[in-house]
Amino acid sequence: MQLNKYIDHTLLKANATVEDIKNLCAEAKKYDFYAVCVSSYYAALADSELMHTDIKVATVIGFPLGSMTSRVKAFEAQQCIDQGADEIDMVLNIGLLKSGYYKIVEDEIRSIKKTIGNKTLKVIFENCYLTDEEKKIACKLSLNAGADFIKTSTGFGTGGATLEDVELMKNEVHDYLKIKASGGIRDLKIAKKYIDLGVSRIGTSSGVTMVTSN
Template identity: 55%
Template sequence: MKLNHYIDHTLLKPEASPQAIIKLCQEAIDYEFYAVCVSGCYAYLAAEQVRQSNVKLAVTVGFPLGSSTSEAKVQEAKIAIKQGADEIDMVLNIGFLKAGLTEEVEEEIRSVKSVIGDRILKVILETCYLSNSEMVKACMISEKAGADFVKTSTGFGTAGASIEHIKLMKQSIGGNMKIKASGGIRDTKTALEFVNAGADRIGTSSGIQIVSG
């Protein structure tokens, strides 16, 4: 197992500078990480850096709260793809989900997927705010709406990924859907535990540390 091929090398801090994004992309190329994950304002810059490499570009949408309008999320996704994104990591509307507005949540995910075509859509559930039954529901809605991945966390909630949540998510999706674990994964041992529990991708800012062991 090559752990580097599981890693989305991530920099989403609000104070992230253009120089830091360039460094992130160079590290991803050097360590052969699967992707870099950046905020929308850096989509074009990151796309320029990784263009000649095998590293994919993932860009966040509706991040980190998930509470922007569906129209805004759709526009964000459109712009990110136009600027070179290969994947979109969107935060679902957590408040709507908890209020039982499942049709609205599903429609939003479907709308974003429809404008990005065959590119990968990851739906961030922010599991720290959800009960187990809400998590199961979020997984089912995401799958029904055509998303490719469900993802645990933004890294900005009250807690990150947990092995229990990965196992629950795994049980709640079909064979074609994948899981991204993110939030608090900072060493080799932890990363391996998540992969063994069913994570197909690891979102982390500690990628170098993880692969250097």
């Protein structure tokens, strides 16, 4: 198992500086991580820093609340792609999902996927706010809308990834969608447990610690 190739090396803190993003990209190159994950403003910078590598640039949109309008999310996604992003991690509209407005939630996911075309779309659920039934519904909506990944958490909610949530998500989507676990994953042992459950990507700011303790 090449752990480094599961890692989205992540920095989404509000106080992340230009130098911090450059350092993030330098670490990604040093340890050959699969991708970096940054705020949308830093898409162009990350793309520039990772030029001539195969490391992907992932950016978050509608982050971290998910409550922006669909048009705003689509605009943000398009701007990120235009600036070099390879992958988009979107937060679904949590409040509308919990309100039972499933068609609107599904249509929004579909519109973002249409906007970014063949680029990778990950849908962030923020599982800490959802019931198990709502998580299952979010899985189905994401699958129906043509997403590529489903993702556990932003890392900014009241809880992050759990093994139980990943198992539930896997049981719903099987191999039709990939799964990204993120939020609170900080050591090698727990990362391996997620991979054993079938996740394809791990979002973490502790990737360097993980791979150097391998």
